[in-house]
Amino acid sequence: MKVYKYGANVDTDVIIPARHLNDPSPAALASHCMEDIDAQFASTVQPGDIIVAGPNFGCGSSREHAPLAIKSCGVKCVIAPSFARIFYRNAINIGFPIVECPQAAEEIQPGDEVDVDFSTGIITDATQGKTWQAAPFPEFIEGIIKSGGLLNSLKERGVAK
Amino acid sequence: MGMTMTQKILAKHAGLDKVEVGQLIEAKLDLVLGNDITTPVAITEFEKAGFTQVFDKDKIAIVLDHYTPCKDIKSAQLCKQAREFAHKHHITNFFDVGQMGVEHALLPEKGLCAPGEIIVGADSHTCTYGALGAFSTGIGSTDMAAGMATGLLWFKVPAAIKVTLKGKLQPHVSGKDVILHLIGEIGVDGALYQSLEFAGEGVSSLTMDDRFTISNMAIEAGGKNGIFPVDEKTMEYINGRVNRPCEAFQADPDAEYVREVVIDLNKLEPTVAMPHLPENTKVVSEVAGLPINQVVIGSCTNGRIQDLRIAAAIMKGKKVADNVRCVVIPATQEIVLQAMKEGLIQDFIEAGAAVSTPTCGPCLGGHMGVMAEGERTVSTTNRNFVGRMGHVTSEIILASPAVAAASAIAGCVADPRKLS
Numbered sequence: 001m002k003v004y005k006y007g008a009n010v011d012t013d014v015i016i017p018a019r020h021l022n023d024p025s026p027a028a029l030a031s032h033c034m035e036d037i038d039a040q041f042a043s044t045v046q047p048g049d050i051i052v053a054g055p056n057f058g059c060g061s062s063r064e065h066a067p068l069a070i071k072s073c074g075v076k077c078v079i080a081p082s083f084a085r086i087f088y089r090n091a092i093n094i095g096f097p098i099v100e101c102p103q104a105a106e107e108i109q110p111g112d113e114v115d116v117d118f119s120t121g122i123i124t125d126a127t128q129g130k131t132w133q134a135a136p137f138p139e140f141i142e143g144i145i146k147s148g149g150l151l152n153s154l155k156e157r158g159v160a161k
Numbered sequence: 162m163g164m165t166m167t168q169k170i171l172a173k174h175a176g177l178d179k180v181e182v183g184q185l186i187e188a189k190l191d192l193v194l195g196n197d198i199t200t201p202v203a204i205t206e207f208e209k210a211g212f213t214q215v216f217d218k219d220k221i222a223i224v225l226d227h228y229t230p231c232k233d234i235k236s237a238q239l240c241k242q243a244r245e246f247a248h249k250h251h252i253t254n255f256f257d258v259g260q261m262g263v264e265h266a267l268l269p270e271k272g273l274c275a276p277g278e279i280i281v282g283a284d285s286h287t288c289t290y291g292a293l294g295a296f297s298t299g300i301g302s303t304d305m306a307a308g309m310a311t312g313l314l315w316f317k318v319p320a321a322i323k324v325t326l327k328g329k330l331q332p333h334v335s336g337k338d339v340i341l342h343l344i345g346e347i348g349v350d351g352a353l354y355q356s357l358e359f360a361g362e363g364v365s366s367l368t369m370d371d372r373f374t375i376s377n378m379a380i381e382a383g384g385k386n387g388i389f390p391v392d393e394k395t396m397e398y399i400n401g402r403v404n405r406p407c408e409a410f411q412a413d414p415d416a417e418y419v420r421e422v423v424i425d426l427n428k429l430e431p432t433v434a435m436p437h438l439p440e441n442t443k444v445v446s447e448v449a450g451l452p453i454n455q456v457v458i459g460s461c462t463n464g465r466i467q468d469l470r471i472a473a474a475i476m477k478g479k480k481v482a483d484n485v486r487c488v489v490i491p492a493t494q495e496i497v498l499q500a501m502k503e504g505l506i507q508d509f510i511e512a513g514a515a516v517s518t519p520t521c522g523p524c525l526g527g528h529m530g531v532m533a534e535g536e537r538t539v540s541t542t543n544r545n546f547v548g549r550m551g552h553v554t555s556e557i558i559l560a561s562p563a564v565a566a567a568s569a570i571a572g573c574v575a576d577p578r579k580l581s
Contacts, residue, residue: 009349009438013546018525021198022228022235024205036548056350056383060544061525062285064202064301085354085385086285090301140185140315150307151210159311 001048001076005110006037008054012066012087015058021065026072033069047074050116052108055080057098058087064094071096077116079123079134081105092141093150099123104132163413165321166388167356170296170410174279182417184318190220191295192273193308194282196264196521197225197236200243202302203283207309215250216312222254222273222282223247224264227521232528262493262519265289265377265461270495272402276391276409281308286461286543288379291357291388292372293395294409298386319356319385322347323418326363328427333577335471336371337463337541337561339424340378341432345442346422353383355419358412363426364389369398370467377462378543381439431576433539434559437547445564445576452484453558455538456569457550459490459517460524463541463562466496472566473505475577476512482572487514488523488530514569526550539568 014037016029023029034041051070057080058066067090070078081102083091091098097118104123108114112127121134137145147153164172164179172180174188195203200223215221223243228236240257247255254273261267265286268274276294281287285299300314308314324343344351357379359372367375372389379387389395391409399407431445458464458472469491481487489509491497497519500506509516523530524542532538532551537558540550545557558574567577 011544011546013525013544013549017548018198018227018527019531022233022239024202024239036553056353059349059383060285060380060546062283062287062299062301063198064283064303065198068202082350082353084350084383086299086301086380089304093301093303093307138185150303151206151212151310154307154311155210159313 001050001113001115002046003108003110003112003114004038004041004049004051005108006051006053009056009059010037010053011060012058012063013060015066016063016069021063024065026068029065029069030072033073042073045073045075048076050076050114051078052105053078053080054105055082057083059084062086064090067091067094067096079105079108092144095145095149099134101132101134162417163415165356165358165412165416166294166390166410167296167321167358167386168318170277170279171316171318180318182318182320185315186318187313187315188279190281190308190312190314191278192220192222192280193305194222194264194268194280194284194287195305196227196284197229197240197243198227199283199302199305201239203305203309204242204246206303207306210306212310215309218251219253220312221252221309222268223252224256224261224267225258226261226263226519227525228527229261229520230258230518260494263461263464263521266465266492266496269293269373270493272399272404275399275403275405275407276395277407281314285380286377288384288386289373289377289461291376291379291386292369293399294389294391296386296388299380319354320419321356321358322352323421324357324359325361325421325423326359327361327423327425328363329366330426330429333431333563334429335561335563336367336374338429338432340375341434341439341442341559342424342429343422344378344382344439347382349381349438349440350383352379355384357382357384357387359387359389365392368467369394370465373465374462381543431561431564431578433564434545436545436556436558439545439559445574448574449576451574452537453539453568453573454485454536455530455532456485456487456565457523457530457538457540457542458562458565459492460521460542461492462543464490464492464496466499468541468562469496469500469505472562473508475563475566475580476514476570477508479512479570481513481569484572485569487569488517489514490517490522491519493519523550539565539574541565
């Protein structure tokens with residue numbers, strides 16, 4: 001699974017520019033994903049590929065369209081040292097994996113073959129022959145992910161009308 | 162160890178006497194907000210999950226403000242979906258074209274936000290209501306769907322940065338300069354996962370409109386929220402707008418902060434943020450003379466009456482430079498009417514500016530002032546990311562209403578203190 005690597009503070013405006021938010025269908029969002037930072041991304045990304053980035057990934061607008069666009073491209077996960085908090089919530093809420101691991105985010109290079117085992121949090125870079133251990137999610141958040149997102153977890157708990 | 166304002170509000174709404182930093186809690190919501198971009202996604206998720214009722218029709222606000230009056234067919238479809246949902250669920254606080262304003266200017270004006278409340282909104286600038294001593298924060302559409310269905314949401318109790326304000330702002334310096342300066346100091350992730358808690362004797366000199374601008378951009382430092390203590394000015398603002406009991410929370414004297422930032426308001430100068438991050442701040446005199454193509458005065462950050470008064474005072478009797486398009490967008494209908502009564506709209510139009518009905522429009526590159534290749538705008542909005550207001554090579558310089566108005570007249574980035 002190939003790696004696309006970006007710098008610090010990748011904002012949700014470049015992940016999915018607002019001019020494309022008038023069509024929130026997953027296919028439309030995917031076709032414009034990362035357009036203003038990497039014009040080739042949407043046409044070259046393959047299911048299972050991974051985005052690696054610098055700190056504060058997903059800063060800016062609260063648009064859930066951003067993790068949705070990345071997820072809809074078939075991207076397996078995003079690895080970064082830190083995520084902007086609304087992006088972090090949104091990713092978990094829609095069941096899209098994000099992985100906090102400063103060392104892996106720094107050392108992984110563009111084009112490396114990388115895989116992540118979500119059950120153990122182990123990140124493996126086959127190109128470099130290295131592995132890293134990502135920070136685990138708190139139990140509460142792990143529960144949301146296991147339910148398949150926030151709304152499923154609420155339904156399981158029977159808290160909504 | 163004591164608690165901060167934010168921690169106290171979260172504890173109260175979670176039914177707890179005390180909360181600790183990092184604790185995951187579930188809190189009751191006083192208001193759930195969405196706009197024409199985020200609400201349709203929330204509605205789709207709400208319905209897909211099989212929810213059939215909202216938790217409280219009076220505690221949901223839907224404001225059609227981003228692409229409205231609708232710019233194209235696709236955005237009209239989104240508004241139609243939100244409108245039909247609002248009617249079906251008898252949402253009390255639904256604001257359509259004619260009543261709507263830019264959401265974060267509109268909700269406080271309508272008395273929908275009060276001290277001590279928890280307000281969440283599917284818009285990152287929901288942190289604006291911290292100016293009123295509320296805990297308010299941005300969420301996504303799935304959170305909005307959950308909030309609408311249950312009236313509850315999970316939060317991680319944040320650590321806090323104390324921002325101590327000293328002294329008093331000088332002429333031509335306002336709340337925008339305070340928050341740009343702060344973001345320049347701590348960076349765009351300087352308050353990540355944390356709350357910004359404003360304190361100090363300098364707070365009392367700030368107008369409510371200054372405070373709204375400051376809280377509004379807490380997110381641009383990565384902050385979860387940006388909250389002010391409640392004082393006479395807060396009470397004067399909510400008087401006649403909020404007709405329900407509310408509670409002012411004060412930070413404990415022994416509340417814990419991860420760091421303190423002190424800002425001397427006396428020394429603050431007009432400040433701008435250069436492309437392409439809000440942390441790229443400079444004192445305006447350092448970049449004065451840089452050519453520009455457009456000036457935008459408006460948005461949830463700076464479209465309030467004080468902002469228009471400041472801009473009009475600079476532009477009255479002068480002309481917008483030939484090389485500049487100037488777009489002025491009062492943030493709500495009440496602000497439009499007030500600006501008309503005070504003659505500000507006439508001042509803008511006579512100066513050669515375009516004045517628009519309320520909309521978020523150009524701030525997010527939606528409509529009403531989108532930039533072409535290589536163009537540059539001085540804008541009173543909140544983000545200067547790559548492509549935010551148009552073409553990927555266009556540039557945004559974030560500034561106060563005073564700097565924006567002075568720049569419109571000068572035809573380049575200009576220091577309002579230097580205008581004759």
